[in-house]
Amino acid sequence: GAGVSQSPSNKVTEKGKDVELRCDPISGHTALYWYRQSLGQGLEFLIYFQGNSAPDKSGLPSDRFSAERTGGSVSTLTIQRTQQEDSAVYLCASSLARLGGAGELFFGEGSRLTVL
């Protein structure tokens, strides 16, 4: 597609359930990022994928969070045993990482997660 696509756009779940959030980056973009934005807050880095390199997982808040990127394209962020504090908008972004600069990030519309 022309832009970064995320699904679902909204997800309401019960505490303790697992959720999966999907991101389809812009075709040809080798770098993919997940960020989390709580209400009224800035963007919190979660995880970064670059090509075939090992992902940078330094931002994942707990071992309940994991992400994978299959075939260097689509990424899935999984949150296990969701807690109410996981409620936030999860934003995915991609960039055309190139020599001399990462370039700007292109964001998807986000997935709003509400944990009851």
Add this chain to the structure above:
Amino acid sequence: EDKVVQSPLSLVVHEGDTVTLNCSYEVTNFRSLLWYKQEKKAPTFLFMLTSSGIEKKSGRLSSILDKKELFSILNITATQTGDSAVYLCAVDNYGQNFVFGPGTRLSVLP
């Protein structure tokens, strides 16, 4: 720890006013500074700054970077209600992720 600070956090102005938004940073390795506008969900790209003293301009918006004093400003002249949004500043620190500030929430009243 790399950090990006924005001020003010919130600003209310009337249409036609000029506003200046501030972004200061402390990062180990600086590559570029980016400004984004976030109206609902997806932040949209405004500017990327890599060199000091060179103003980037797009319509009523402009931005400049000072790498010596470690800050950037985003100016919006003749504000309109459509400028109401959260403006995010982010720094590319060569660290494989972008460090974002908390944002400035701008409200432009008619």
